[in-house]
Amino acid sequence: MSEEKGTVKWGVMGTAGIASWGTIPGMQKAKRCELYAIAGRSLEKAQAYKERFGFEKAYKGYDALLSDPEVEAVYIPLPNDIHCEWVIKALKAHKHVLCEKPLAMNEGELRRMFAAARDNGVILMEAYAYLHSPYICRLKEIISSGEIGKVDYIDTAFLTQDYSEDIRLHKEQGGGGIYDVGCYCTSMILSLIDSPVKYIKADAEFGSSDVDHMASVLIGFEDGSRASFNAGMILGTDTSDRYDRLFIHGSKGYIRSDVEYNGEGELSFEVTVKNSNGEKVTRAETVYAGSNYSMEMEQMNECINGKALPYITEEFSIRNMRILDSILDAVGYNDSKEQFILTNGTVIPAVGYGSYLSTENGGVQTILDALEVGYRYIDTAAFYGNEEQIGEAIERSGIPRDEIFLCSKVWHTDLGGEKTLRSFEESCRKLKTDYLDMYLIHWPKNDGNDEEWFEKVSGSWAAMEELYEQGRVKAIGLSNFLPHHIRPLLEVARIRPMVDQLELHVGYMQEYTLSYLRKEGILPQAWSPLGRAKLINDGVVSNIAAKYGCSNAALLLRYLNQRGIPVIPKAASKERMKENLDIFGFSISADDMSYLSCLPERGWSGEHPDEV
Incomplete structure (x- = not known):
């Protein structure tokens, strides 16, 4: 610390408007706050701030400020999209950080920042000055x-x-x-x-x-x-x-x-x-x-001096960012995501590996190939008959279990409380794990004449709620449930379904169901996201894919990603596996998204949840 009884030497990274009219004047009024250094992309502007506010030093470039060993803490008012980059750089330089709201663009970034703060033994706080009032x-x-x-x-x-x-x-x-x-x-x-x-x-x-x-x-x-x-x-x-x-x-x-x-x-x-x-x-x-910015700085100084804990906590920032993420998803702001975060904080990779029929020829090696090329989400089900192969592949891969998102499903013949619990334990045994990242009810009915379907589904759901509360499952949800299946379940559920896995692709988007899921805060997820041959080989799809220099499969998967829908495509060859993961290097234009959305229905499996 500085010699003057706990005074903290502050650096300001950026010459944004809020710094000039809000935070820096607040710093001038705050106790134990020394305006030590200012940095900007322009040395001329940084010098102007130095003269105006009385900083001791001015730097061109933020790295130069972070290299100054006298700087103990930094305030970051940079554009939102580069908060994560510079916050982590500052934390790794062992500077305490106060960063303007919103601290991150999404919860994934936020968690990386707080992890960096812990790893480097420094404090990170989000700047919501008004909350100090x-x-x-x-x-x-x-x-x-x-x-x-x-x-x-x-x-x-x-x-x-x-x-x-x-x-x-x-x-x-x-x-x-x-x-x-x-x-x-x-x-x-x-x-x-x-x-x-x-x-x-x-x-x-x-x-x-x-x-x-x-x-x-x-x-x-x-x-x-x-x-x-x-x-x-x-x-x-x-x-x-x-x-x-x-x-x-x-x-x-x-x-x-x-x-x-x-x-x-x-x-x-x-x-x-x-x-x-x-x-x-x-x-x-x-x-x-008084000045909220001054109170914010004084509270941060108390934290740095070991006399207080951050008033804006990591937990609060994460909860708030999670809500912002959900809002941005709901309104259609986000057009590309490499992961989706549920309301309880569970992280789902945007692209998973769909194992149905994929292991028929290659067996364990197919799953090993998927893990080797980069998949960290494996989707399976009791009905698929490959849980033992998946469990063996994960064990042989050497990849820590907590780095793999593992999902299975209870088959409709095992609906009902006790049956579902037994099916869950059997899936865990075969998969060689004591927990699942996600567990779904595979289908709502045995067949179209199943008049007792809801009694069985509600019994299964109660069992899944119990597993969730015990920590045996991180997320619980549904598969192939339509609005008329979900509405009665919501009336009795203590814990709302978090995911609904549906057949979704350009040729079969089930728009009414998608709209309903969005309104209820349930994340839609796409199985069979490539449709069938009639869709993936379609000339229109080929022409649009050629514009972006990508495969037809990549275009179809990217379309769903831009619609805010995680996907679980199948593939048997490593080449196809890699192709299905490579969807983040381009963006489909609004006109092409509209064109694809207006294609006539094609590629539907013919499987309807009320008729299976």
């Missing part, structure tokens, strides 16, 4: 006191101007209203409702640059509470206008506030409760808040 503390006090009863609904909004030109308009840099101001709304909601997320429903309006300009979101929580918010950039162009609101409803009253996010000075809001006569009584509350 006494205004937020007072809201929490009122809720904790029970004055307004149990919170059952929160509504908030953060709307700003649109921009003629701004980094927020560039998708490749993490632009859009959800990343920019929606994250304030989600973090506010999570600060006031302490319950796991049950579902997320969202819609958004996109501009010409493919970033969201207005989003509306509904979040349901396991304790029965709900929250909604509006976030976006729609209040005229370059007007500097904004609109903020917060409404917190409880069983005994409510709080209504127009205080701005990051508001300072005298902040007033209303609290309304019912008296003993049932009459509503409203009072005004006023809280004085």
